[in-house]
Amino acid sequence: MLFNSISFLVFFALVVPVFFLLRGKARLLFLLAGSLFFYCCAEPKYLVLIGFSTLFSYFAARSISSVKEERKKRRIMVLNVCVALIVLFFFKYFNFFNDSLRSVFTYFHLHYPVPDLFNLVFPIGISFYTFETISYVIDVFTGVREAEKDLAVYATYIAFFPKLLAGPIEQSTNLLPQLNTETKFDQDRIIYGLTRMLWGFFKKVVIADRLALIINPVFDSPSSYHPLTILVGCYATAMQVYCDFSGYSDIAIGASKVLGYDIVENFDQPFLSRSVGEFWRRWHMSLSFWLRDYLFNPIVYSRRKWGKYALIISTFITFILCGLWHGPRWSFVVFGLLQGLAICLELMLQPRRKKWAARFPPFFYNTLSMFITFHFTVFSFIFFRAKDLHSSLNVVYGLFHSGQPAGSVGSELSGLGILTIVISLMMILYMFVVEKRLSPTFNKLRYFRQSIVFGAITLSLLLVFGYFDPQTFIYFQF
Amino acid sequence: MKEEIFSQLTQVYRDVFSQPDLQIERQMTAKDIRGWDSMSHLTLIVTVEKVFGIRLSGSEVMRLKNVGDLADIIERKKQ
Amino acid sequence: MKRLLLYLGTLLTVFIAVSFIATNLLEYGLKLQRKDSFGTLNHLTANSEAHDVIFLGSSLAKNNLDPAVFDSITGFNSYNFGFYAAKIDQNRMILERYLSSSHPAPKMVVLVLEENAVDTLYIKFPPQYYPYREDSIIYNYVAGYDKGIWVLHYAPFLGITQYNDYVKKLGIEGLFSSMKNVNNHKGFDPLTGIHKMTTTRFSDKNIRISEKGYSEMERICVLCRDQNIKLVFLVPPYYYTRKGAVHSGFADQLAALRDKYAIIIMDHTTWPQHVQKSLFYDKAHLNENGARLYTIAFSDSIRALK
Numbered sequence: 001m002l003f004n005s006i007s008f009l010v011f012f013a014l015v016v017p018v019f020f021l022l023r024g025k026a027r028l029l030f031l032l033a034g035s036l037f038f039y040c041c042a043e044p045k046y047l048v049l050i051g052f053s054t055l056f057s058y059f060a061a062r063s064i065s066s067v068k069e070e071r072k073k074r075r076i077m078v079l080n081v082c083v084a085l086i087v088l089f090f091f092k093y094f095n096f097f098n099d100s101l102r103s104v105f106t107y108f109h110l111h112y113p114v115p116d117l118f119n120l121v122f123p124i125g126i127s128f129y130t131f132e133t134i135s136y137v138i139d140v141f142t143g144v145r146e147a148e149k150d151l152a153v154y155a156t157y158i159a160f161f162p163k164l165l166a167g168p169i170e171q172s173t174n175l176l177p178q179l180n181t182e183t184k185f186d187q188d189r190i191i192y193g194l195t196r197m198l199w200g201f202f203k204k205v206v207i208a209d210r211l212a213l214i215i216n217p218v219f220d221s222p223s224s225y226h227p228l229t230i231l232v233g234c235y236a237t238a239m240q241v242y243c244d245f246s247g248y249s250d251i252a253i254g255a256s257k258v259l260g261y262d263i264v265e266n267f268d269q270p271f272l273s274r275s276v277g278e279f280w281r282r283w284h285m286s287l288s289f290w291l292r293d294y295l296f297n298p299i300v301y302s303r304r305k306w307g308k309y310a311l312i313i314s315t316f317i318t319f320i321l322c323g324l325w326h327g328p329r330w331s332f333v334v335f336g337l338l339q340g341l342a343i344c345l346e347l348m349l350q351p352r353r354k355k356w357a358a359r360f361p362p363f364f365y366n367t368l369s370m371f372i373t374f375h376f377t378v379f380s381f382i383f384f385r386a387k388d389l390h391s392s393l394n395v396v397y398g399l400f401h402s403g404q405p406a407g408s409v410g411s412e413l414s415g416l417g418i419l420t421i422v423i424s425l426m427m428i429l430y431m432f433v434v435e436k437r438l439s440p441t442f443n444k445l446r447y448f449r450q451s452i453v454f455g456a457i458t459l460s461l462l463l464v465f466g467y468f469d470p471q472t473f474i475y476f477q478f
Numbered sequence: 479m480k481e482e483i484f485s486q487l488t489q490v491y492r493d494v495f496s497q498p499d500l501q502i503e504r505q506m507t508a509k510d511i512r513g514w515d516s517m518s519h520l521t522l523i524v525t526v527e528k529v530f531g532i533r534l535s536g537s538e539v540m541r542l543k544n545v546g547d548l549a550d551i552i553e554r555k556k557q
Numbered sequence: 558m559k560r561l562l563l564y565l566g567t568l569l570t571v572f573i574a575v576s577f578i579a580t581n582l583l584e585y586g587l588k589l590q591r592k593d594s595f596g597t598l599n600h601l602t603a604n605s606e607a608h609d610v611i612f613l614g615s616s617l618a619k620n621n622l623d624p625a626v627f628d629s630i631t632g633f634n635s636y637n638f639g640f641y642a643a644k645i646d647q648n649r650m651i652l653e654r655y656l657s658s659s660h661p662a663p664k665m666v667v668l669v670l671e672e673n674a675v676d677t678l679y680i681k682f683p684p685q686y687y688p689y690r691e692d693s694i695i696y697n698y699v700a701g702y703d704k705g706i707w708v709l710h711y712a713p714f715l716g717i718t719q720y721n722d723y724v725k726k727l728g729i730e731g732l733f734s735s736m737k738n739v740n741n742h743k744g745f746d747p748l749t750g751i752h753k754m755t756t757t758r759f760s761d762k763n764i765r766i767s768e769k770g771y772s773e774m775e776r777i778c779v780l781c782r783d784q785n786i787k788l789v790f791l792v793p794p795y796y797y798t799r800k801g802a803v804h805s806g807f808a809d810q811l812a813a814l815r816d817k818y819a820i821i822i823m824d825h826t827t828w829p830q831h832v833q834k835s836l837f838y839d840k841a842h843l844n845e846n847g848a849r850l851y852t853i854a855f856s857d858s859i860r861a862l863k
Contacts, residue, residue, distance in 0.1 A: 142537035187561035194564070213722075277515055292516050293540065300520050301536045307524075311517055347517060354496075448560050455564070456571040463575050468718050 003251045004204055011038065016258055020185050028152055028179065031259070035161035039125070042165060046123035049087070054158045056083060057133035058151055061140040065147040077141040081134050088130045091123050096328030125165045127325060129158050131290055136172040138294055145172055153179045160263075162255040166248055168266040168286035171293070175263055183260025188444055193257030195451045195458075199434070200250030202458045207427045208244035209467035210420050211236045219386055222398035230398045232421065237385045238378045239428060242270065245284065269435065271377070274369035276342040279377060287325070291318050311347060316340040326384070331392045335383040342376055423465055434458070483530075483552050487545075490529055494522045504546030530556060573714050580716030583725060584688040586732035591741040593727055594640050594685045600744070601638065601651065602689055607660035609633035610859075612744075613648040613777075614669030616641050617793045620842045621669070623852045624743035630856035633664070637744030642681035644674050645773040650698040652780055657694060665787040665859075668777060671841070672807055675770035684719050747845035752796055752837035765806035778818040789821045789859075790814075794828035794851060796837045823858060825851075 002008060015034045022030050040047060060080035064073045105112035136154075140147045148154040157176045163169075170176075218225055218233035225233075249266035256263045270283035280288040296318040303310040316337075323336020346353070357365050386392035434454055484502075492500045495513050508514040514522075523539060526532075526548065532555040542548050587595045600606070610633045612618045618639025627635050638651050648668060656662055680686075683703035689695045690706050690713075699706045705719055720728070730736075781788040790811060815822055828851060830836055836847030843851055 142540050144541055187558055190561055191564045194568075198568075277517070281515065296516060297519075297540065298536055300516070301523070301534075301539050304520060304524055311520060350517075448564070452564055452567050455568050459568055459571050460575045463572070463717055464579055466718075468721060 003248065004201060007041070012255065012258075019259060024182065025152070027182065028156055032152060032156045032159060035156065035159040035164060038161040039159065039164055042124050046126075049091070049123050049126070050129060050159065053084065053087065053129060053133050054155050055151075056080065057137050057158075058148070058154050060137050061147040062149075064137070064140050073141055077137055080137045084130050084134050088126060091126055093324075093328045100330075128167045128169055129164065131169050131287075132158055132171075135169075135290060135294055136176070139172045145176075148176060150180070160256070160261075162252040162259075163263055166245075166252075167284075168249055168252065168264045169290050170263055170286070171290065175261060178261050186260065188448065189260065190258050191448060191451050193254040193259075195455050196254030196257060197251050198254075198455055198458050198462070200247040200252075200254060202427075202462050203243040203247030203250065203431065205466040205468070206462055207424050207431070208240045208247060210427075210465070211240040211243070211424050213467070214417050214420055215240055215385070219391065219395060222391075222395045225398060227399050227401070230395060234378050234382060234395070234399070236421070236424070238271070238374075238381050239424065241381060241385065242267070243428075243431075269432075271374055272370060273373050274366055275346050275373055276339060276376060277346055279373055280339070280343075287322070291322055295321065308347070312344050315343050315347070319343070329387075330389040331383045331386055334389060334392070335380055338376075338380045338383065342380075427461070427465070430461075480549075480553060483556070484549055486529065487526070487549055487552065490522070490525050491545075494518060494525055502545050504544065504549065506545045507543065526552065532556065576717050577714035580714055582732065583720060583728040584716060586728035586730070587688045587724070588731070589736050590727050590731035591736045591739045593746075595688070595727055595731075596741045597638060597640065597744045598686070598689055598695075600636070600741075601654055602692055602695075604658035604660065606636075607634075608636045608663055610635040610665045610667065611652075611655060611663050612637045612639055612667045612669065613651060614639045614667075614791075615643045615671060615674045616842060617671050617674075618667075618669035619744065619746050620748050620838070621793050621848050621851060622667075622855065623745045623747070623848050625745070626849055626852040627856045627859075630853065631860055635743065637742075639669065639744065644678045644680075645770050645777075646678050646698065647680070649773050649777050649780070650694060652777060654692070654694045656780060656784060662784040662786055665789065666777075666781055667789045667791050667859075669791050669793055670811075671792075672766060672804060675774060675807075676766040678767075678769060678773070684721070684724060687716060687719060745848070747848060748838040748842055749845055750838050751844060752834050752839055765810060771810060774814060778814055778820060782818055787821070787862075788818065789823060791855070792822075792824045792826050793841075794825050794831040794843070796831060796834070796840045821862065823855075825855065828854060830854075 011034075019027060019030060019034075036047065039050065057080055060076050064076050067073055067076070102112045136148075136157075139145045148157075153176070156179055157170070157172075160170075160175065160179075163175075215233050215236050218230055219237075222230055246267040253263055253265065264286050266284055266286050268282040268285065270279055273279035273282050296314050299314040299317060300310050303313070306313075319336040319340035320333055321336070322339070323332040323334070326332045326335070360368075382395050383389070383392045386395055488500070488502050491502050491511070492498055495511060495518065497512070500511070502511075508519070523534060527534060530552050532552060534551065534555075538551060542551070588599055590596055590599065610627070610631075612622050612624070612635065616639065618637060619641060620639075622637055622639070624635040624637050627633065638655070640647060640651075643651075652666060680699065680702045683699055683705055686695055686699045687706055687709055690699075690710055696706060696710070709716055709719065778788060780786075811822055814820055830847070830850060833847070836843055836850060838844040838847075
């Protein structure tokens with residue numbers, strides 16, 4: 001069930017009233033059943049997989065908290081993490097590594113016997129809930145939280161439908177405790193949630209899907225476009241990916257708010273970052289914080305006597321895996337490598353950057369930093385968006401080699417294309433105006449009036465400029 | 479003892495984040511202090527270990543949520 | 558609770574109002590459109606002009622038969638009611654709709670046949686019929702396949718969410734540019750470009766078409782017989798295709814209909830020019846030049862009937 005589908009709207013409109021009519025355990029079980037139904041609509045046969053992950057991590061955490069010996073606790077934790085990673089690896093990366101190994105073997109004219117598993121359909125959401133189970137078990141191991149006693153609560157935490165298919169990745173300390181208490185019906189929170197959802201739909205249906213129309217042809221055959229057209233396509237890509245995924249997160253966060261739960265924020269105007277490091281604290285925050293807490297920091301602290309080198313090694317490992325997390329493709333590895341390189345460079349230049357910052361006027365320095373960071377991001381997104389490494393390199397090549405006469409840019413982006421760009425730019429401007437004001441203020445009445453006006457304008461724009469051919473969210477493939 | 483640790487810790491924070499007039503409070507988190515990212519966090523932990531002569535394990539570091547947690551663990555280790 | 562209800566009420570009102578206005582504007586524009594399937598449907602539902610000969614069929618009618626050329630040779634007044642991806646029941650619906658108007662019935666109906674348009678029935682793009690949902694014949698045909706038209710019938714303001722960009726473009730064009738002087742070629746849509754493929758051959762299995770498709774063909778035969786209309790089954794030329802006319806099983810079925818309803822079957826699969834690459838757009842569609850040459854040949858064979 002896609003968020004941007006009529007069936008989701010119907011599902012949601014049915015779930016919310018029933019949810020608030022029920023009380024106590026019945027409500028929780030209803031939420032769990034609804035979430036599982038939601039997952040079934042996407043991928044019924046992998047319900048088994050999510051069930052397995054949930055049960056396995058639940059019992060692992062229970063036994064960690066019941067055994068006394070530190071060594072045994074560690075053993076259970078490691079076992080659970082390994083199994084979770086093996087499952088993830090098998091379903092998501094097996095064919096990829098198999099293919100890569102095979103091409104190495106064929107390169108040396110060797111026979112490679114392992115066949116691909118052709119029928120492996122990608123279990124949607126696996127990258128997200130696997131990370132959640134891992135973080136939960138590690139948290140119980142390190143003592144950040146107690147093991148959850150109630151299986152229903154824990155299963156609801158993993159399967160909670162707003163965040164099930166594409167995050168945000170919840171760490172155990174936020175949503176899980178909330179599920180133990182009953183949420184109250186609060187009309188202002190529901191209004192906020194609904195406005196937030198509407199806002200997400202707007203970003204997806206109006207901006208992202210419209211931009212996709214001009215991006216897809218450029219990325220499909222960059223050699224037949226002028227470098228300027230490709231450049232426009234690259235800027236559009238950054239905006240598209242942002243609007244697509246942050247729009248998804250807005251819908252997820254909004255839907256949770258309606259039900260009375262606060263799930264973590266995922267974006268904080270990332271394109272205004274002044275460094276790549278900052279970018280990752282504002283872009284897909286739930287993933288970067290997860291990677292920081294369960295991958296980067298453990299490596300850094302176990303190797304801290306190496307000083308700066310611990311940071312550098314850890315950064316590279318983290319970002320290569322961060323790239324691979326997005327999908328089994330070499331272009332994602334390159335994407336991760338680029339991010340790692342940039343962050344290491346920032347780390348090396350840190351003392352010098354402080355000096356520069358002191359020398360120039362702050363406005364100039366900040367704007368320049370923002371400009372450089374943004375352009376680096378746009379460049380790295382070429383590897384993020386293209387369907388494989390080869391075609392992303394083609395796009396990069398096309399940026400610098402004119403295959404078409406200079407006058408062709410206008411006609412390449414003609415008619416609908418230019419209209420699309422103009423509409424999208426207007427919408428992006430509107431977006432930056434609204435996004436800041438969306439969060440509730442202390443004055444309930446004033447906030448209520450604002451929500452009505454924003455809601456009405458957004459809804460109207462959505463209807464008039466929306467792109468109504470169903471398109472899936474980019475982050476569903478991860 | 480408690481206050482002594484806290485004022486020493488304040489000095490560490492001021493040095494690490496090069497903000498000479500930084501005032502820290504127990505409930506402060508990474509969000510509240512400019513420049514407190516994963517990189518400077520390492521410097522902070524290493525400096526704390528050096529200054530107070532203690533050793534923190536990986537999972538102890540992971541459990542830290544704010545300045546207060548850090549002060550508490552230093553106090554516990556010093557005893 | 559009051560604020561929430563007010564919020565929901567306002568948004569619902571805005572939704573209905575904006576959608577209603579946008580849908581109506583768009584559909585108004587679509588009804589002024591003279592090109593594409595909307596142009597043809599507008600001509601059909603206007604009931605304004607009687608034709609001596611009408612062409613029915615899929616793109617094989619729409620791209621291959623030029624009424625202007627046909628009229629200049631035969632002296633008839635013809636119209637091309639071909640639709641992209643139309644199936645046999647759509648052809649029947651169009652004929653039924655045409656005959657339901659008060660003007661005199663045509664003298665002749667030419668049904669352009671292709672096997673897969675008779676065999677499997679569906680509607681490729683239902684929203685092209687949505688603006689005409691008030692027309693009972695069109696409505697009943699579409700409602701058999703698509704729930705969307707049913708929804709729009711009861712909630713007409715939802716239209717804007719059903720139309721894609723292509724339809725919106727046509728609607729806006731209809732609204733803002735003067736459509737009066739647009740030459741719509743009487744439903745004919747000339748293609749430009751030359752076939753790039755090599756020889757294609759169809760398999761020659763003994764294919765019979767489905768019961769449903771066959772009964773739709775029979776309904777067309779009955780409609781024509783009842784109104785004394787001459788019915789011609791036309792199989793258009795294919796580029797360098799198999800030597801036989803149609804698959805033998807289908808040919809038997811056609812022969813049965815011919816014997817029962819006195820239909821004329823014209824098999825032009827191997828029109829002498831069908832080996833000329835320069836006349837084809839792809840393996841089954843003629844380009845503008847090819848369509849003109851073929852319509853001349855076709856007109857001659859119609860004239861020979863008289």
